Amino acid sequence: MHELSLSREVAAIVGHASAGRPVAVVELRVGHLRQVVPDALQHAWRFTVKGTPLAGARLLIEEVPVRLTCLDCHQDSLPGHQLGFDCRHCQSPHTRITAGEEFMVVAIEVDDPDQKGVPDGTLPPARR
Numbered sequence: 327m328h329e330l331s332l333s334r335e336v337a338a339i340v341g342h343a344s345a346g347r348p349v350a351v352v353e354l355r356v357g358h359l360r361q362v363v364p365d366a367l368q369h370a371w372r373f374t375v376k377g378t379p380l381a382g383a384r385l386l387i388e389e390v391p392v393r394l395t396c397l398d399c400h401q402d403s404l405p406g407h408q409l410g411f412d413c414r415h416c417q418s419p420h421t422r423i424t425a426g427e428e429f430m431v432v433a434i435e436v437d438d439p440d441q442k443g444v445p446d447g448t449l450p451p452a453r454r
């Protein structure tokens with residue numbers, strides 16, 4: 327079950343970044359090409375963090391659709407059933423994937439009234 331190993335990776339990243347502070351929310355960005363099932367990832371997350379300092383942290387999963395850029399006509403398109411990964415506009419097979427492969431922790435909300443909201447994903451230093 328690859329969601330379980332992904333959730334363990336996320337827990338390791340978040341545990342390191344939060345430096346022992348309680349975490350309320352973990353925001354993930356997951357591209358469709360990663361073939362992650364959001365429900366399975368949520369389930370794996372609850373299992374992974376149970377009994378750890380991250381227990382109770384909510385996982386927010388933002389799913390990112392696959393996007394292509396055509397190397398011939400330079401237009402963006404979404405892949406589809408008929409043309410697969412070919413360009414929607416000129417049918418060229420010369421396309422590049424520009425979104426849909428990501429798997430990243432984009433933000434962590436630390437459960438501390440002074441340190442809420444870290445939209446750029448950087449965390450303030452831990453309190454001593």
Ligand SMILES: [Zn+2]
Nearest residue numbers: 396399413416
């Ligand atoms: Zn094209």
